[in-house]
Amino acid sequence: MFDKATKKLVRQIDHKGALIASSRLNDSGKLQVLAVVQKTQKGWFWQQTKYRPTGFKLNDLLEGDPIKPVCEEKEFVSFEGEFNTSVAGSIELGSSPVCLNANGQGTSKLSLSLGNLKKEDVDIPTLLKLTRGRKLDLKNSFFKQSPQKNMTFTLLKERVFTTHDCSISYTDLEKASCQAVVGFPEIMTKQCMKDSGEFQYGSKTALRIPPDTVMAYSVIEMTVESDGYFDLCVLPSGLESDDISQNPHPTFSEVDGQWPLIQEGFPLTTLKKVPGSGHNSNEAL
Template sequence: MFHKATRKIVKEIDPYGGTLIPAASPYFSDGFKPLYIIRKKEKTWFFTKDKYIPTSVTLAEILKDGKDLDIGLQSSKFCNYGASKSISGGVDASVCIVDAGVHASGGVADIISTVELKKRVISEKMLLEATKDRKIDRGHIFVKKLPGDIFYVISEVVETDRPCDLNSLFEAKGGVAVPTDIIKAKGGADVCSKENLTFHAGTTIAFKLSKLRITEDDTLDIVWDDWLRSHLESLYQTPEIPLTELTKLSKDVSQLFLNTFLQILGNSDNLPVLVTMLDQICEGFQPDLQVLGLMEDEDRACVEKLLDLLGIRKVDPPGQPLTLTPHQNEVIKTVNIFIQSLNELNPDTLILLATSVEMKIISRQLKLVEKVEERFFKRSKHEMQNNRAEETLESLALQFTESEFEITQGILEEFGFHLKRENTSISYEMKDKNEDMFCSIFTALSVLKALDDRVNK
């Protein structure tokens, strides 16, 4: 909900893109402030978007004599659900007013009140001037874990100047069975789920990064990237999800994972929090679990349940190196890709996926998606070798009952594929093909099928 709103705001105030990065969750707002260091995971063949992982480390902390580093910065405090207390950052800033209005996708509408935004900027010139006579501490744990001499620091933030309300409404109209443990409604009745988020002044909406390089004499320099090169889109490739370790889980543990994933599918607001934590874990560090105390009880319990299944101890301080077994690392890697994929999808599609698990149609849906891929996306060698002539897209689509077909139809529309059925006649067309969404759907179905197969083996 929050990420959808910030993306819309960024699109309005930065229409040409390439500079501002929308914040994914208000929970990690304190980690997205000027002079905080960010771990940037470059886009890969699987995910065509860069990912940004907050740290609790500031630029001053990795300098040998950084304690007295002063560029006149001030920080805002964190926001929380249902809080009415207003907190002002007290910083001189330029202010712009954006009416984010109402935007909807499928059965989901997010309504955000008028937001007053302020900007805090550190120019590269000011940054270099303030650090020119200071040396990097090569003994600092963050510096020692760097794969090279490049890192990123936040040089600009756009944040709320006053408290703001964000409301989300999900509606599912008649005919589709929705699992009772997800939205607590079932059958032909309309389903309505409302959520409200209040976040304070000083909540980060978007940020910019400066790319820094540690020189041979341990000072800092700015790295200037080619803008066009950094925005080239990756060519589509069939996702290869690492499912091996997931399929080795016991039936009981697989059931626990599946039940937890169903809870997550029912509340998409947990996804940005999990994305950030899993990225931190995949980087080899204990995640920042302090945000758990700021979440509502039901949301916190869901996140804690997944962390327990992954073997993450909640007693360790954030930012400390993790010691995990190869099996744990592979399972975490798979879960991270899965959660990243879910985070790209619309909340109504997540509900349809959960319903598909309950109706035991995930396996057939995955086969259908593979046939769509063969016809409209680049086919991989593996799939060409295993293509079964007796199963066609049309024959697979005809295997669904009316209610199953309706659910499957909604899932396929997420990446632009429109499927229709009249009696025994199947028709389809691809409109506005979205390869990123296809990869996300493919991944979600693959992981859910792997767990479902283990549970029902």
């Protein structure tokens, strides 16, 4: 029920954003600033990327003195919500002499009363300065026990948490029925046998969560070299390109249609794309 509530919250406040819904209430204590979170990449297209808090912080793995990151805590949002879901379906299988008919219906209601939520952020530019040139202790048991396949290490850089006691309630009702008809065509007199059944299930659960419970968080990926040095990936999805412009000729003047003078450091390959050039690329180079 807790994961249903956090997913619904993230869908409402940061749809398709960077926030990750906390899936387990018991992990809340591990989701602190600069906590190490293992990211498991999906192996198949239908699978989802998974995040698992480790209980370790960056300072637990660093060689030398610990760092003191700069963090900012501020009011984020006040959230109350009630969400209803209803689904129904039926199916009929078979033909004479056997026929099976099944029907199902389900309804659910999720109520969230979270009140005021706060957000804590790490100042990334300061963090980059503090970690520049630092190394991780690869002899730490954490690295020896961590599987390597499809595994990425991340650091928690942002978290959204409760400020007082909050309540979550979930009501679920399911109904199902089934009817079977079996005929006996080989008997001269038309005969058949019918059987039917019904099933109903309902539940209502309420959960009260304490202050400082982490509902959502975001991470920054960390690449670790074999010698212990590491880098933090500040661009989304690990973009390494130095040109993310969608304009194929970003330096082309749209006013006079002229190309500017080539400056130091300008990529020579651009000369191949000069429109109206009377020379081939080899001559230009």
